[in-house]
Amino acid sequence: EIVLTQSPGTLSFSPGERATLSCRASQSITSNYLAWYQQRPGQAPRLLIYAASGRAAGIPDRFSGSESGTDFTLTISRLEPEDFAVYYCHQYGSSPFTFGPGTKVDIK
Amino acid sequence: QVQLVQSGAEVKRPGASVKVSCKVSGYIFSGYYMNWVRQVPGQGLEWMGWINPNSGDTNYAQKFQGGVTMTRDTSISTAYMELSRLTSGDTAVYYCAIADYSLDAFHFWGPGTMVTVSS
Numbered sequence: 154e155i156v157l158t159q160s161p162g163t164l165s166f167s168p169g170e171r172a173t174l175s176c177r178a179s180q181s182i183t184s185n186y187l188a189w190y191q192q193r194p195g196q197a198p199r200l201l202i203y204a205a206s207g208r209a210a211g212i213p214d215r216f217s218g219s220e221s222g223t224d225f226t227l228t229i230s231r232l233e234p235e236d237f238a239v240y241y242c243h244q245y246g247s248s249p250f251t252f253g254p255g256t257k258v259d260i261k
Numbered sequence: 262q263v264q265l266v267q268s269g270a271e272v273k274r275p276g277a278s279v280k281v282s283c284k285v286s287g288y289i290f291s292g293y294y295m296n297w298v299r300q301v302p303g304q305g306l307e308w309m310g311w312i313n314p315n316s317g318d319t320n321y322a323q324k325f326q327g328g329v330t331m332t333r334d335t336s337i338s339t340a341y342m343e344l345s346r347l348t349s350g351d352t353a354v355y356y357c358a359i360a361d362y363s364l365d366a367f368h369f370w371g372p373g374t375m376v377t378v379s380s
Contacts, residue, residue: 184364186366188366188367190306190367196372197356197358197372198298198306198356198358198367198370199370200366200369200370203366203368204366209366210368241305241306243306245364245365246364248320249323250322251308252306252307
C-alpha cells in the first residue's frame with residue numbers, strides 16, 4: 154500500500170499570498186496518478202488536479218500541480234478567500250487507492 | 262450536468278447493516294466507475310472500493326473485504342454500497358464518486374450520506 158504524507162497539517166496564509174502544499178509518496182506512483190482535492194467545511198471533496206499536473210474542468214488557473222519523483226506539490230498562486238480549506242492528495246495508480254491526511258490552509 | 266444524489270442519513274445499531282444509494286444523472290451510468298469513500302467526522306478520506314456499473318465487477322479495499330458489498334441497478338442509474346456488521350468505528354460520511362476508468366481520479370462526488378452507529 155502506498156502511504157502519502159502531507160506535512161505540515163496546517164498552513165497559515167494571508168489572502169493574496171502564494172501557498173505551496175506538499176505530498177510525499179512512500180514509493181513511486183504509476184504514471185504519476187496523483188490527484189489533489191479541496192474540501193470546504195460541510196462539503197464533499199472537489200477535484201482540482203489529476204495526473205499530478207492536469208487541471209480539472211472549471212478549476213481556476215491559480216491552482217497548479219507538479220511532481221519530482223515521489224514528491225508532489227500543489228501551488229495556489231494567489232489565495233482567494235474561498236481557497237481556505239483542507240487539501241488532500243490521492244494516489245490512484247495502484248490498489249488500494251490511498252489519500253494523504255490532508256493539509257488545512259487557514260487564514261493568518 | 263453530472264449529478265450524484267445520495268440517500269439520506271441513517272442511524273443504526275451495532276451489528277446491523279446499512280445500504281447507501283447513489284443515483285446519477287447527466288452522464289451514461291454504465292460508462293464510468295463508481296467509487297465509495299468514507300470520512301470519519303473530523304478525519305481524512307478512506308477509499309472503500311469501486312464497482313464497474315457496466316460489468317458489475319468490483320474491487321474492494323482489503324480492509325473492507327467481507328464486510329462491504331457494492332452493487333448497481335443500471336435500469337435506474339443507481340449504485341449501492343452495503344456495509345454489514347456495523348460498529349461505532351463505521352460512523353462516518355459515505356461518499357460516492359465517479360471515475361472515467363478503473364485507474365482515474367474522482368471527477369465528481371456525491372454530497373455524502375451520514376451513517377451513525379450507536380446503541
